[in-house]
Amino acid sequence: MRFAVVRFGGSNCDLDTVYVLEDVIGVRTDLVWYRDGLRRGYDAVVLPGGFSYGDYLRAGAIAARTPIMADVLRHANNGGLVLGICNGAQIGAESGLVPGVFTRNGEPRFVCRPIWLRVETTESPFTNLFRRGEVIRLTVAHGEGRYVADPDVIRRLNREKRVALRYCDSGGHITAEANPNGSIEGIAGVLSEHRNVLVMMPHPERASEPVLGSEDGRRIFESMVAHCCREPGAKD
């Protein structure tokens, strides 16, 4: 089994993500510079957090139009897993891996704090080790994390159970106060049509060891590994 973490100019959570995958979970992981493209097959590609291209134009907009994203789209179209975290989520939305967009927070300030999330579906390669409705603790750190999509898209996401994570309070209630950025319906993580892509604003890699105050994020990565173990043809 082999994962890739793509490093763009301005990525800054790339090494944290590689560390969690390689040293905490034990998955062989390549750090791939965006100019090098995906030169081999991977079970999963992670687009990490950061500020690719200084968030110029719109967060994720420039990175989404780099040639390596054609490789990532091909990987996803072939059923490979893609996890976009924070800036990686913005890149994923900008490149059309999922519908909608993550834009300027409702209150125009950077939010950096622990939040609660409710796991809305366990029917995905990223959440299969959680319980449906489980409340987990991760952190957010973003200025452009407010999820926006047309009402028709939101209805479809709900109908197809493609909202994987919503911001909630510690009791699992979806409230305006618990929503750090004004996302529609508290949406924090969205699955692609075939459920093999998850983009999420919170940072699972920052909640993967006890010393960090939460290990809930690790189960996102462990879910991916569990999924890949079940699928035939894991990459060397």
Place this chain on the structure above:
Amino acid sequence: MQYDVTITIALKEGMLDPEARAIRNSLDHLGIPTLSLFTARWFKIGLEAADRDDAAARAREICERVLANPVIHRYEIEVA
């Protein structure tokens, strides 16, 4: 022919504009009340094109492929 095109990218009608709200609040604090305020981004681009229609078509492509996100943005193009 060389053309200068100017492109304005703005939020679609009804979209929340947090920057505009912050700027209005600031103006209020300065004692300058406003009835409304919208933000937009403005680009000036030099293009080689066969004619004005061709320049406008290239500008549209630039908007749709890069400058605007159709989920939240609308755009206006002027060819000088």
